[in-house]
Amino acid sequence: MSYWPLLGIAVVVAGFVLRFNPVIVVVSAGLVSGLAAGKSIPELLALLGESFVSNRALLMFALTLPTIGLLERAGLREHALRWIARLRGLTLSRLLAGYLLVRQGLSMVGLIDIAGHAQTVRPLLAPMAESAAGKTRGALARDEAQRVHAMAAATDNIGRFFGEDVFLAFGAVLLIQGFYAQHGIMLEPLQIALWALPTAIAAFLIHAVRIVLFQRRLDRAAPAAEEQPDAVD
Numbered sequence: 001m002s003y004w005p006l007l008g009i010a011v012v013v014a015g016f017v018l019r020f021n022p023v024i025v026v027v028s029a030g031l032v033s034g035l036a037a038g039k040s041i042p043e044l045l046a047l048l049g050e051s052f053v054s055n056r057a058l059l060m061f062a063l064t065l066p067t068i069g070l071l072e073r074a075g076l077r078e079h080a081l082r083w084i085a086r087l088r089g090l091t092l093s094r095l096l097a098g099y100l101l102v103r104q105g106l107s108m109v110g111l112i113d114i115a116g117h118a119q120t121v122r123p124l125l126a127p128m129a130e131s132a133a134g135k136t137r138g139a140l141a142r143d144e145a146q147r148v149h150a151m152a153a154a155t156d157n158i159g160r161f162f163g164e165d166v167f168l169a170f171g172a173v174l175l176i177q178g179f180y181a182q183h184g185i186m187l188e189p190l191q192i193a194l195w196a197l198p199t200a201i202a203a204f205l206i207h208a209v210r211i212v213l214f215q216r217r218l219d220r221a222a223p224a225a226e227e228q229p230d231a232v233d
Contacts, residue, residue, distance in 0.1 A: 004036035005034075005036045006033070007036050008029035008030060008032045008033030011025065011028055011029040011032050012029045015028065015029070027048070030044070030048065031044055068119065068123050076124070077124075080124050080128050081128070081131045083128075084135075090132055092129055092132040092133040092136070092148070092214075092215045092218070093208075093212045093215045094132075095125075095128060096125075096152060096155045097211055097212075099156070100159045100204060100207060100208065100211075101159075101204065102115075103155070103156060103159025103160060103163065104159045104163035104204060106163070107159060107160050107162075107163025107164040107167065108163045108166040110167045110169060110170075115160075116156065117156060120156070121152055121153050125152045126148070129149070129152045130145050133148050133215065136218075136219055137218060137219050137221075148218075151211065151214055154207075155207065162196075162204070165193070165196040165200065166196045166200055167193065168190060168193050169189070173193055173196075177189055177192060
């Protein structure tokens with residue numbers, strides 16, 4: 001048994017220690033391991049090409065961040081803020097509760113990655129929530145804006161976490177089914193998913209109440225923040 005192909009590991013370690021480009025380091029490590037294993041350059045290039053083509057769907061996630069960046073540069077956040085400003089009846093609690101409902105509903109049918117922190121929270125939901133909060137109490141302080149952003153991110157997390165458990169093909173549902181099957185209890189994925197519905201409904205109601213209470217705390221803090229400079233004078 002030859003250990004020379006393990007030289008690729010040394011190349012990876014050295015490359016990351018020296019802070020070289022990760023793509024160059026990984027490709028170089030693959031070439032070193034392949035050459036040490038007796039592969040020719042054409043064979044290695046063919047292997048790299050086949051691996052890239054067979055796993056190209058994984059690169060779709062890598063396209064998310066530059067796409068969102070281009071949209072933000074084109075004024076996505078500003079358009080979202082102006083749109084929220086035109087909706088007079090839309091408050092912070094209504095916005096986040098509506099997003100929670102949609103996020104949970106989409107997760108229940110398996111559309112888990114259609115929304116998320118990179119796709120919707122940072123470029124859309126967070127600035128929209130900040131604008132909606134400012135409609136009822138004026139401009140937000142920096143720490144208040146950060147808390148609004150955190151609540152928007154938490155809303156996305158809760159919607160996904162408690163919604164995906166209802167999806168039949170979700171990994172956790174299949175894991176539970178396999179665990180019970182090992183102990184002689186045969187359950188269908190639908191039975192397990194249905195038992196996740198009460199938890200999902202309870203999570204929606206509890207977090208919706210938390211959102212309402214959060215907005216009330218923000219609104220109560222507004223007069224205190226305005227009176228503080230007068231008290232100092």
